[in-house]
Amino acid sequence: MSRDWHFEADNTVCLFRAVGILIDRDMVLVQSDNGEYALPGGHVKIGETAEETLVREFSEETGLKIRCKQMIWCDESFFKWKDKDAHGIAFYYLVETSDEIVHADLTSLNDNRHVRLEWVALTEIRNLNIYPYFIRDKITDIGNGIEHFIHRD
DSSP, X not given: XXXXXXXXXXXXXXEEEEEXXXXXXXXXXXXXXXXXXXXXXXXXXXXXXXXXXXXXXXXHHHOOOEEEEEEEEEEEEXXXXXXXXXXXXXXXXXXXXXXXXXXXXXXXXXXXXXXXXXXXXXGGGGXXXXXXXXXXXHTTOOOSSOEEEEXXX
């Protein structure tokens, strides 16, 4: 079994995530937990590419078979996590599926059953408590190249 790129040492945490942006008919799939939102994805496993992570995570969490179209964002974030200094790196990909999409809320199929998956109108993203915050503006303004974000919370 492969280990996640999620390490803790002393008072620090280092993690590497892959995140998918699935848009269908001006709706985007998001995950929510206790009033906080994020785009779906997961920790990259050692020996696994970020794209392989997304294919696996979407299959495990939603049952959808996806394909990564292109990487659009790279995010480096520095924040507090469980009283530790955290440094996270995330690659964001536009993804697509040939599966039939039903715009209904979902419960995670995997171990995160407290996480809800739901479809939200792109125009409503600004009203969500979504992390990282740059998503509020960029989700409706996705460029052609890769954008790099650095933020400190």
